[in-house]
Amino acid sequence: MIIGVPKEIKTNENRVALTPAGALEFSKRKHTVYVQSTAGEGSGFDDDEYEAAGAKIMSTIEEVYAVAEMIIKVKEPIEQEWPLIKPDQLLFTYFHFASYEPLTEAMIKSKAICLAYETVELSDGSLPLLIPMSEVAGRMAIQEGAKYLEKPVKGRGVLLGGVPGVAPGKVLVLGGGIVGTQAAKMAAGLGAEVSILDINLPRLRYLSEVMPPNVNTIFSNEYTIRKMIRDHDLVIGAVLIPGTKAPKLITADMLQTMRPGTVLVDVAVDQGGCFETTHPTTHDNPTYIIDHVVHYCVANMPGAVPATSTLALTNATLPYALQLANKGWKQACQDNLPLRKGLNVVSGKVVYQGVADAFNLDYTNVEDVIV
């Protein structure tokens, strides 16, 4: 198969969908890989490394789209890429269709095959191509939170680990899923006193077994949250109720009960946020202050650490991309149910129920398009 890897052109996106190591795997299997020049630059890979791994470098995005049977990307195609997409071309990338109707309409019109990373789903309901980014964001949440606790950036001036003779900082993690678990581990590693709250008791039991001694597990409810935010330095929002907006666990009135300089990091901002005062921010201007409480609400946290995020993402996507190249998308989706769940739009038909529901579009059963 002919595979194309365009350079990401969405603002501040420095990840790339294929590493030189991935290019080598395709080359070994006699596939042809075209990489747009400097596509890997933001993640630390130069054109020579791709060429050494068997890929060919193309100078423009137009050339890559024109030649490729399968395009692998990171972010959804943005408007200027839409006219480049060809009928029957396979696009394997994040799409997040339900959040943007014009993209959905454009992909229907293109008659391309759109396989979305975010809906590839294993039999236990987990989302293997979203997990790596949650892991990155969870770990980063503590790094960012620790930074904004410093006094010059209006934080409380607390060192999370404390020092001998001085108590450590206190970290409250709301939600004990992927993001929350990684955040709690990082905070614990720094020596902070950590509490992780969830409403899922089996999950709390598991966390209580695997977490270090400086992490407490606590059942989440409004009473407990109101009480705990009064003396915690850093609060991480990491809750998710699949398919709906995040619940507002910290309401605007609660900010007045926190100590000035408390830092809130709302990782769940991409689902509307779990603090009432959350609004999305960017890496250029990541924080704002309300009632002396610092808010960090960057919607694409992994974008700030592309060298790590690219490897984390491609470790997860490459095995699927290889199956698609080896077998063609139809056979690969017939053989692999998780991959089949990634199909969202196929040759002008919406085959993912959630996307059809979001915009009141006709839905076609995915089984009908893979025969």
Ligand SMILES: NC(=O)c1ccc[n+]([C@@H]2O[C@H](COP(=O)([O-])OP(=O)(O)OC[C@H]3O[C@@H](n4cnc5c(N)ncnc54)[C@H](O)[C@@H]3O)[C@@H](O)[C@H]2O)c1
């Ligand atoms: N900002 C970013 O860059 C970024 C990056 C990755 C993920 N995210 C977002 O982070 C959020 C968390 O992702 P995840 O992968 O950890 O999800 P997850 O499903 O693994 O975990 C969510 C947890 O929240 C718990 N929960 C639900 N309601 C709760 C409540 N009322 N109180 C306490 N806990 C509650 C669930 O039981 C679950 O354990 C998602 O919204 C995801 O989209 C954001």
